[in-house]
Amino acid sequence: MVSVPSVMLNQSVSIPQLGFGVWQMDNTDVVRLVKLAFDAGYRSFDTASLYGNEEGVGRAIAESELTRAEIFVTSKLDNASHGFDEARRAFDEASRRLGLDVVDLYLIHWPLPKLDRYIETWKALETLRSEGRIRAIGVSNFQINHLERLLGGTGTVPAVNQIELHPTFQQEELAVFHRRHGIATEAWSPLAKGAVDEPTICAVAEKHRRSSAQVILRWHMQKGNIAIPKSATPYRIVENITIFDFELDSSDMLAIDALDRGNRSGPHPDLR
Template identity: 50%
Template sequence: MNSVTLNNGVTMPQLGYGVWQVENELATKVVLEAIEVGYRSIDTAMIYRNEKGVGEAIKQSPVPREELFITTKVWNSDQGYENTLRAFEESIERLGLEYVDLYLVHWPAPKFDKYIDTYKALEKLYHDGRIKAIGVCNFEIEHLQRLLDECEVVPVLNQVECHPYLTQTELKSFCAEHNIFVEAWSPLQQGGEVLQLDVVQNIAKKHHKSSAQVIIRWHLQNNTIVIPKSVTPSRIQENFDVFDFSLSDEEMNLLSELNRNERKGSNPKDMHVC
């Protein structure tokens, strides 16, 4: 299992398991499955409504808590300093944990203009030792720059939609300049059109791997943290079996050249849903 060292010295698995759109009861089952396979990083959020299920899996797992890396997030409707502090307490209560390893601002929601106060609440929780690391999701360069200008703690990562149709090259360069990791959500692209492309399937055949494994490997070799999601046991296993092969520079470039700057998810500048 590959790990990365975040800008505050905390170590995080580079490959994790995401539980977006996984119902609460099912979350317990599939997170236990993922931990058994070897995943040690689990990514949830308040809005996923499965923190309780994830927490139950952590409780039932034979793997010690300190060997797991748990991420959750504050939602748009909970933004603001005091609201965020309250939302965090509610999240850890649902999770049944004393601390989380990573707490993220889920969206900048610039229309509300509360993400600076929200992040300052994360800074307090971080300084109080309730969180091992803090970061953001779906922040564009302008949002990150304002955060860097007005806040004290540099976010350890920015979790964004990223896949071969949306390589986020400019954003990744900015993050690299400021020692901020990029973490890919929807790493296999919602709908999976990328997986069906001839170029991807040809690379997969060459390595005797699946298209999904090739794309996950592409993320890893791009120094991106990645959190694929599946509720199918065979795919949970398959998505983890990506450390026994490497893509060539030519193959990496072929995949990167697929970029269309095409989102499947919301645009961060327009996302204000509560």
């Protein structure tokens, strides 16, 4: 069984450094795929209300022989539920769909700056955490200016900021801000297609006799990022977690670091 290292978050909660993303999986497929991920050694699972598959993730957990303490579950607030009361109601619904009394990590999915309600939304998450219903709270897709407002206007530093991050879009300025404030950097889309096809990545993969995806995920691990690759292909689910028996050397790391071109593939957080 693969042993995945953990990252201690600033709210005294430990999260596996490599998890399993379930974006674009429906409630039926996600049950089967999460069970395959359990068998491969994954113990951390990242869903969201927007994905429409929290119920399926919860069903896979309920049908697993693993104990609840062995499984780490992240979900995210729906964009239509910003606001103090709205966020509390939305969490109640997410918890019901997951079939969990306590969620390990709950995130504001997008800051929605035009709506400008993420401060009061965050205060709702703080309250839910104080009530013991969430173990750790964080954000997703927040920019530095959003984080600065959050830090200045509330009492809790986010445990994580889950952002688009891969070799051709590294967001180093944001990552530096995270390190300065003790916020863990969690990468969504860690295996962007353009990065997987990069000649530099392919050369490092050939050197280590690994796949390009394995090299990129190993790069994330050595950078200290948390990563949540998503795959619906059984052999890739196994391949993506088989990255803890080799190491990139300094020249490999520097070569991959040099690939940053600001290639954002998802929407810009200021435009949502």
